[in-house]
Amino acid sequence: MTDIRRGQLHSDEKPLLLLIPGLLCDKAIWEEQIRVLSPLVDCVVADHGAADSIETMAQQALRLVPPERRFSVAGHSMGGRCALEIARMVPERLDRLALLDTGFQAREEGATGEAEAEKRMKLLNLARSEGMRSMGREWARGMVHPSRWSEPVFEDILRMIERFTPDQFEAQIRALLHRPDATLLLPSIVAPTLLVCGRQDVWSPLARHQQMQELMPGAHLEIIETCGHMSTMEQPGDVARAMTDWLIF
Structure with missing residues (x-):
């Protein structure tokens, strides 16, 4: 049986870590964490494709893990909600869970929920009329610490957003608007x-x-300083260190 305790691997087979990106994010969101954690674990990154529900995204991600394997899962933003659904689906197989810059509640009813939907649809309309990059430039300003608006990481985020289509964006918006409550x-x-x-x-x-x-009970909260929503890209080293401690202790 594979076990990680205080940095020791007790098997020839490395443990498996399933990494789940958030809204309009792909493998790039985990690039530095994969580099740092790969000596400890085999990293597998989910791809949401055209999925339009959190439950479907979770099921797709779960299919990346051999059915007999135990594993750990880390999810960022929307990916954290998918990670929670995996914890709901297969709690007996879950070694560890990491939730980064995410939430757990369903969309609120009434005016607050409608305002969220309106805000998301406004971004979708911008993506369809002016392109994903233009939408991303507006959206990402609220996603990162203001000090990074002129840094290379902001351009990295825009390029990542450009790899998605408005149809994929719409599917992910539907998933978030109908997200399950955890x-x-x-x-x-x-x-x-x-x-x-x-x-x-x-x-x-x-x-x-x-x-x-x-x-x-027992969950550990790590606060990343000088950092907005895109923590894994904004402060990749700090996040990687927190995840290393989570995996080895």
């Missing part, structure tokens, strides 16, 4: 859990991660 799930999760949040994340704020920590 409030009752959180207290039942027994896998060692890491919560990561950028200090200046305005999309999935720190207060939400503190709520999750209160609902998950």
Whole structure:
């Protein structure tokens, strides 16, 4: 049996880590973490394709893992919601869980929920009328720390967004607008859990991660300083260190 404790691997087979990207994100979101963690674990990155529900995304990601294998899963943003669904589907196979810059509640009813839908559809309309890059330039300003608007990482994020189509964007918006609620799930999760949040994340704020920590006995919250929503790209080294500690202890 494979086990990681205090940096020791007790098997010829490395443990498996399933990495799940968020909205309009792909493998690039995990690039530095894969580089740092690969000596410890085999990293597999999910691709949401044309999936238009969180449940379908979770099922697709789960198919990347051999059915007999135990594994750990880390999800960023929308990917964190997929990771929670995997924890719901196969809790007996889950070694560890990491939730980064994400949330756990369903879309609110009433005016607040309608405002969220309207905001997301406005971005979709911009993507269809002016292209994914133009939409991404507007959207990403709220996703990263303002100090990074003129840094190379901002261009990296725009290039990543450009790899998606408006139809894929629409499918992912549908998934988020109809996202499942995980409030009752959180207290039942027994896998060692890491919560990561950028200090200046305005999309999935720190207060939400503190709520999750209160609902998950034993969960560890790591706050990433000078960082917005895109923590794995904004402060990749800090996130990689937090994930290394999560994997080996």
